[in-house]
Amino acid sequence: KNEVEQSPQNLTAQEGEFITINCSYSVGISALHWLQQHPGGGIVSLFMLSSGKKKHGRLIATINIQEKHSSLHITASHPRDSAVYICAVERGGSNYKLTFGKGTLLTVNP
């Protein structure tokens, strides 16, 4: 079993819909990251969370440390949101080592 599980693997939505991507992990962590990867490879860091909730524009990320679960929400989705969204966890301590989920391929149709 992977240490980081994402669901769903694939998600197709219509423009304007509310999107939720889930991430569950099985290890103790110091932080959780949500990343976005567009075709071509470039990865953008969306959020880094250790507790609570963060919001940036139409994106909201939440984390529940006790339940070892995080969600990424996209409000009023747009075709430009189409990308792979990757959850990654950082283990405790000052060293930096990310363990990644397999990613969620989001397609938003106009």
Next chain:
Amino acid sequence: KAGVTQTPRYLIKTRGQQVTLSCSPISGHRSVSWYQQTPGQGLQFLFEYFSETQRNKGNFPGRFSGRQFSNSRSEMNVSTLELGDSALYLCASSRYRQGGGNTEAFFGQGTRLTVV
């Protein structure tokens, strides 16, 4: 502020050869980490460097190595290339956070390595 720069962007090598990839972090970032991305395994951590020292290493064979220079630029080297080493290699840089750990990671565009 310039982002993380990886060179080259694309590379084709033959089995048995070796390859060196370069990563220039964002100015002021002292942590550089490397990742391999393949369709089958997804993203996997290779190693992380901070102030010229390797602090963490993933589960990769010794053919994969790296180093970091005093200006924080980093290189990774893969020797005796195998077909399975074909992948997108990404590096990320981050700033050290007071109190421990690093700030969010900024990723480069990656180097796509094809081994034939």
